[in-house]
Amino acid sequence: MTSKPRSATETIRNLWERLLVDPTLGVISLLLIFALIAAFALPVFYAGNNIYNLVGSSITVMILSIGMTVVLISGGIDLSVGAVMALCAGVAATVLKMGAPLFVAFVCAILVGIAAGLLNGLLVTRVGLPDFIATLAMLGFASGVLYIATQGVPIIGYMTSEYYIVGGLDPLVGPVTFPILVAVVLALIVGWVLSRTKLGTHFFAVGSNAVASRQSGIPVRWVKTQAYMLSGTCAAVAGIILAGRNNNVPADLGTGYEIQAISAAIIGGASLMGGRGRVLGAVLGALTLALAINIINLAGVPSSFQKIVIGVILILAVIANYLSELARGATQRRRAKRLSSIDA
Amino acid sequence: MTDRAETPSAQSLVLEARGVTKHYEGVTALDHATLAVGPGEVHALLGGNGAGKSTLISIISGVTKPDSGKILLGGEVMPASGPLAAISAGISTIYQELSLVPALSVLDNIFLGREIKRKTLGLPLTSDRRSMELAVRDLAADFGVTANELHTPVSEFGALKKRSIEIVKALAFDPKVLILDEPTSGLEDAERQVLFGYMRSMRERGVSLVWVTHHLEELFGLADKATVFKDGRTVATVATESTSIDKLITLMFGADREEFGGGDTRKIAHLQPSSERPVILRARNLTRGSVVRDISLDVHEGEIVGLAGLAGAGRTEVVRTLMGLDALTSGSVELNGRRLSLRNSTAAYRAGLAMLPEDRKQLGILADLSTAQNISISRLSTVTAAGFWMSRRKELALAESYRGQLGIKTPDVNARIGNLSGGNQQKAIVARCLNTSPKLLIFDEPTQGIDVSAKVEVHALVRDYAANGGAAILIASEIEELLELSHRVLVLKKGQIVGEVRNIPAAIEAGEFARIKSEVLTLSAAGQAS
Structure with a gap:
């Protein structure tokens, strides 16, 4: 069946077809289009640290969307990521203020994130609440706790020189900041989990058909719970970084992040119906969002238009993903036809 | 396309498909398929799974666009512009998966999307249920749906009534052609007969029926013609009165009939009585509420134990408790002498149980x-x-x-x-x-909704599994299938075992197939728990 390419044209055709059948084709083309617009229409795009800042500003959403992708793949949705992220940021800042070392503060924040995810998972799988309701309740709960703890006054005075590095305000090595490093490592780990571990396959199976998964012996409830715990962990990591980047933790730090995280995951090809999604897609999705917001900022459009832009990009992305799905189908048909004609 | 029965002249055809071709991701579903349906004709579409029947009806009903070829209705080419256009042109379809909205009343379902409106404030906003009821009341009565039932939500009815409602819904708009995709699936024997009566009365009304079925024995006495598909191509159109099941199977699969529906070429792979062999599964006093009541059963090495019973007898419920999918109220299960705790399906699989679930689409893939x-x-x-x-x-x-x-x-x-x-x-x-x-494999309706040739292959898989020393529990609604594969059959009724039939292979060998079949059927219907 698999014939080796015999000529240069065939090699090119195979490469081209590989690109056409790639599930991230939609988001890649969207990203390219925006980059081209920026490059030609806005010379200021390359000025100063713009691109550097752009990447830095996308990291929080990127980390959240990596966890969100896993939840979406397993057939759920996590509306609590923004609130949990803010709560974890508050925990890290408070523990630091009490004089604990950075490491201890981070462990505390991450434990809170995992606990929130576990609670989400238990509410969904054991109590039987719909994903939407359970995580909406967690959103309210987490942001409520942060409000009460801060009494509406932002937490300040926890920054140390190391925390400037963690927040990405000071670079780590050369131009690479700590948040970029964390995002890359996290993306690689979660991507590896999804494509190369049993748990990853179970995420896809459960999201594709939970009842059939149970019939085939997959511990469906535990798998779903783990997806939420992973999302909670990502929220905690994002919170730790955002607390450093932001210099203070206001009670409404997380507001709106859940929408951006879901948008980035969907732009990256995840399906709300479950069973589909890619970490690389989520990473590119977060970059696409940041790039679009950057473009309208540079173009002098009022920042209040950002939300509209996010909405429009979401629609464009779904269309782009649909088109790439069509291209994939057509390519597979062509290839199958060619293969069968070779066989004959 | 050889061997074609007398073709009516093109003018008198109600529905015609010419050179219809369709490719899906790398698969040719239809390859220049043809079909010719005359007025008032019951026309069966036959073929194995993947032969192209479903694709053809989905093209005829406007759901799928063909890559090439055309559909003619009353001699005129139909534009491929969607299912609504097909319906208004006179082609109605009743799909295998029922397409009624459960929460709506029968009447609202019949008129869904085509409601008769009454003017309110000069605008046609309100549904005029009175006119709608008047329009279909007689028709509905003809197909066993009473005026009272018209106002009941569809969710309260069983499979046959839903099928009748679909028929009324289709006939309410005077179709020229009605497509029935496996209309008898999910129906009991007696209900099938009622449905066949309805099909005859539709034919009398002058509606042409295109009927997709896997059950060849249903055709005779009802279908006028049959068109056989294979690998996306039209093999032949034959008049049913001048053909036989064997001939049709040869057309469908290109080979002679083998092991189909109780024929005498049946092979018995394993005759030895297996009760002396070691016990693999020992279940004692399984009880789950009132659904599964005090079930005890043993399965030996190399043995296939069949579970018989009518719909609702609790067959699937019993095996679900074994698999840890439903919790037991009481009872114990041992596998190879080791007591199992049936917490969940993961534990069951780990212990060495496995199950092929019924309903492949929902529970399987x-x-x-x-x-x-x-x-x-x-x-x-x-x-x-x-x-x-x-x-x-x-x-x-x-x-x-x-x-x-x-x-x-x-x-x-x-x-x-x-x-x-x-x-x-x-x-x-x-x-x-x-x-x-697995040490024990449960087959729950292993051949549901698959074609005859795949059925034969799945049967062989089940037999091979047992012949190699595996232990199996088999559930099959088709009694012939159950008897051909099982060594022993337990009959269930209302969640209890009401009888057992042993040594089935030997009995079949001795030519007593009919006797044990009636024994099992009698027990299923009238058995008393001891």
Whole structure:
């Protein structure tokens, strides 16, 4: 069946077809289009640290969307990521203020994130609440706790020189900041989990058909719970970084992040119906969002238009993903036809 | 396209398909298929799974656009502009999966999207239920739906009544052609007869019926003609009065009939009585509320134990408790002498149980995953390196080995399983079960909704599994299938065992098939728990 390419044209055709059948084709083309617009229409795009800042500003959403992708793949949705992220940021800042070392503060924040995810998972799988309701309740709960703890006054005075590095305000090595490093490592780990571990396959199976998964012996409830715990962990990591980047933790730090995280995951090809999604897609999705917001900022459009832009990009992305799905189908048909004609 | 029965002249045809071709992701579903249906004719579409019947009806009913070819209705070419256009042109379709909205009343379902409106404030906003009822009351009565029932939500009715409602819904708009896709699926025997009566009365009304079925024995006395498809091509159109099941099977599969529906070429692979062999599964006093009551059963090595019973007798419920899918109220299960705790299905699989679930689409396949992943999913440790990370190479090798062993037909095991035909999906799920090296394998309706040739192959898989020393529990609604495969049959009624029939292979060998069949049927209907 698999014939080796015999000529240069065939090699090119195979490469081209590989690109056409790639599930991230939609988001890649969207990203390219925006980059081209920026490059030609806005010379200021390359000025100063713009691109550097752009990447830095996308990291929080990127980390959240990596966890969100896993939840979406397993057939759920996590509306609590923004609130949990803010709560974890508050925990890290408070523990630091009490004089604990950075490491201890981070462990505390991450434990809170995992606990929130576990609670989400238990509410969904054991109590039987719909994903939407359970995580909406967690959103309210987490942001409520942060409000009460801060009494509406932002937490300040926890920054140390190391925390400037963690927040990405000071670079780590050369131009690479700590948040970029964390995002890359996290993306690689979660991507590896999804494509190369049993748990990853179970995420896809459960999201594709939970009842059939149970019939085939997959511990469906535990798998779903783990997806939420992973999302909670990502929220905690994002919170730790955002607390450093932001210099203070206001009670409404997380507001709106859940929408951006879901948008980035969907732009990256995840399906709300479950069973589909890619970490690389989520990473590119977060970059696409940041790039679009950057473009309208540079173009002098009022920042209040950002939300509209996010909405429009979401629609464009779904269309782009649909088109790439069509291209994939057509390519597979062509290839199958060619293969069968070779066989004959 | 040889061997064609007398073709009526083009003018008198109600429906005609010419040179219809359709490709799906790498698969040719239809290859210049043709069909000619005369007025007031019951026309059966036959063929194995993947032969192209479903694609053809979905093209005729406007759901799918053909790559080439055309559909003629009353001699005029139909534009391929969607299902609504087809319906208003006079082609109605009743799909295998019922397409009624459960929460709406029968009347609202019949007129869904085509409501008769009354003017309110000069605008046609309000549904005029009175006029709607008047319009269909007589028609509904003809098909057993009373005026009272018209106002009852569809969710309260059973399979036959829903089928009747679909018929009324279709006939309410005077179709010229009515397409019936496996209309008898999910119906009991007596209900089928009622449905066939309805089909005759539709024919008397002058409606042409296009009837897709897998049950060849249903055709005779009802269908006028049958068109046989194979591999997307029209093989032949024959008049049913001048053909036979054997001839049709030869047309469908190109081979002579083998092991189909109780024929005498049946093969009995394993005759030895297995009660002396070691007991694999020992279940005692299984009880779950009032659904499963005090069930005790043993399954020996190499033995297939069939569970018989009418719908609702509790057959699936019993095996669900074994698999840990439903909790037991009381009772115990031992596998190879070791007591099992049936907390959940994961524990059951780990202990050495596996199940091929009924309803392949809902409970079986993971449609978004590849065929290879669907095969390995129940025991991923068989495709991992160092017991932890997945090896695509091992996954592929495993899938390829089962593809060869079980004859799973697919161009690419890495493609989504959703693209495969029903029979091949089922074989992949058999592979999924076998890959867990089960000590006991449960087959729940293993041949539901798959075609005759795949059926024969799945039967062979079940037999091979037992012949190699595996123990199996089999549930099959088709009594012939159950008897041909089982060594022993337990009859269930209202969640209890009401009887047992032993030594079935020997009885069949002695020519007593009819006797044990009636014995099982009698027990199913009238058995008393001891």
